[in-house]
Amino acid sequence: MKNNRFVAIVLVPALTLLTLFVIIPIMGSFFFSLFDYNPLRNQNHFLGLGNYARLLQDSTYIKSFQNTLIFVFVTVAINIALTLVLGQFISGVKRRWLRNLFLVAIFLPCVAPVANSAVVWSRSMYPTKGGLINVLLMALDITPVNWVGSPLMLMPALIIFTIWVDIGYNTVLFTAGIDGIPKDFYEAADIDGAGHIIRFFKITLPLLGRTFSFVTAMTIISHFQMFAQFEIMARDGGPGKAGQVLTTYIYYSGFKAKDMGYASAISVTLFLLILAVTLVQQRLNRVDWGY
Helix, strand or coil, X not given: CHHHHHHHHXXXXXXXXXXXXXXXXXXXXXXXXXXXXXXXXXXXXXXXXXXHHHHHCCHHHHHHHHHHHHHHHHHHHHHHHHHHHHHHHHHCCCCHHHHHHHHHHHHHHHHCCHHHHHHHHHHHHCCCCCCHHHHHHHHCCCCCCCCCCCHHHHHHHHHHHHHHHHHHHHHHHHHHHHHCXXXXXXXXXXXXXXXXXXHHXXXXXXXXXXXXXHHHHHHHHHHHCCCHHHHHHCHHHCHHHCCCCHHHHHHHHHHHCCCXXXXXXXXXXXXXXXXXXXXXXXXXXXXXXXX
């Protein structure tokens, strides 16, 4: 009885917050997506699935959907591969102070707000004239690149920035996961003469299954919801709408065009997309054991 009371005391506040800030907003989005809803009007007409039918004919939505998928899958793939390598490297550093130095240096970009970092990059790293990256390219006799003003280079610029600003979290998680693997496996591999590559793919990666699955799922979810760098570096979608993603299109439709019903329909499709991709990822990376 006492245990049940303790569980209730612990869970009720968490479930209340979850209901207020997650479940109710999701249900509200489904509800408003069925209306031609504008908060400034007294009457809002019921459209049924009209907003969803409109999505299929909206070229900007289709472009935003495509850009979102490209951004998420490319960025997540590079992020996971890079942070795995960094985690393996840092885990192998024997000196504690040097190891902590690497972790602090890699994690520092995560401390600053993404919006602030995006402003700094857009004004100091990416400008065609005087930008640090183009200065380095010119020093190597390479033609400067119009990073945020070219439809071809805008998405790579956003991907590079996002990887830089976001690798700290996953590096720390992978480092902790690798440190948790018993050293007996590596000692046995040394006796068998296994090299670093074989040990990584035959020991580290399989035993890192649960950490890998968790990190991948959380990274996918967070990247689908990213907004600040797109709004700052690719305002109004950027040239040719090359930087328009679903989150910025939701913001434009809801808060600028005041078409809340249509914005809710877009947000519902984003929710379903995140849910579907996450379930598929969890299914593919399902593990029964790990460290």
